[in-house]
Amino acid sequence: MTAAVAAAPAPSEAPASRARIFSGIQPSGIVHLGNDLGAIRNYVRLQWEYEAIYCIVDYHALTSTHEPELLRQRTREMAASLLALGLDPEHCTLFVQSHRPEHTELAWLLATVTPVSWLERTPTYKEKREQQPHDINDGLLTYPVLQAADIVIYKASLVPVGKDQAAHLELSREIVRAFHNRYGETFPEPQAVFTEAPVVLGTDGVRKMSKSLGNTIDVFAAPEVIRKQVMSMVTDTKRILRTDPGRPEICNVCQLHRFFGPDYEEIWEGERSARTGCVDTKALLADRIIRHYAPAREKYLELIASPERVEGTLEEGADRLRPMAAETMAEVRQKMGLR
Ligand code: AMP
Ligand code: TRP
Secondary structure, three states: OOOOEOOOOOHHHOOOOOOEEEEEEOOOOOOEHHHHHHHHHHHHHHOOOOEEEEEEOHHHHOOOOOOHHHHHHHHHHHHHHHHHOOOOOOOEEEEEHHHOOHHHHHHHHHHOOOOHHHHHOOHHHHHHHHHOOOOOOHHHHHHHHHHHHHHHOOOOOEEEOOHHHHHHHHHHHHHHHHHHHHHOOOOOOOEEEOOOOOOOEOOOOOOEOOHHHOOOOEOOOOHHHHHHHHHOOOOOOOOOOOOOOOOOOOOHHHHHHOOOOOOHHHHHHHHHOOOOOHHHHHHHHHHHHHHHHHHHHHHHHHHHHOHHHHHHHHHHHHHHHHHHHHHHHHHHHHHHOOO
């Protein structure tokens, strides 16, 4: 399966009537570099050009998180993280999925047009079955149907996500087509929008950065934690001696430098000529990541200390979306013979 990918137009090419974009993120407890470089940077950039809706998907999180207080805390932390990284409630709508319960009603309706075989072959379902063999709940199987409902309830056409979401997006498109075949044209077919870093590798240099793999660099961690995480990164494994030339194309540390300074080509040249060693290149990357996220970290700590501000923003976001959700639900219920 390949997802249709929309290149986000430059501001000058933005359409006159602004397309709607939607994305969802799990309240996973931390924001890592993969989340920011792979998706959140695009959330921030696109809010200026599009009508943007961003959702913290607590219903989805229930498929793996079963501690009520922890879920509530992580939901607040994710909201504070997104605001600290630059989401501006004046320019986008940020809300919590369960505050607009119409998402689950639409998910049920979409489930009735979705063959189980499509869900069973979803790669993330297969992964989750392995990760939590004692808790293969129905929510894990139905997960992509709820994801499709999240997007289409607002008739969004563009979805900024990392590459790991490509299969889910393709499934959303298939569900939309299945709905249209039965009940007629109703929704746009959503397209994924990727950043220049659609897959950020973890500190092991092999697998994608992911909290469940324990290979993350956490953007709001204390400086000494970030430094430790960066210094633990696996670099070019063929560069054994300090005098061996490095291969920046395959070195994860060099690749990450691309996002933290305009001089990355000079850094790459230093590696290639063995003028610099991996340890120097990592130390420089750690300094730059810490410096880059310092203002956001300060804002995050401020927001976490005043949860009522964050909660107010989330409530307002969900309220703002009520009419749009109600309108889609009325149309869908009518088309399906429920009214
Ligand atoms: P999640 O924490 O799984 O809800 O992911 C939030 C967003 O970050 C999604 O759009 C993911 O596709 C994106 N993302 C997560 N991990 C990575 C990664 N290692 N590289 C690129 N994007 C990622
Ligand atoms: N499945 C996404 C993830 O794990 C989260 C998500 C839920 C989402 N609903 C969505 C992403 C709708 C984009 C659009 O990251």
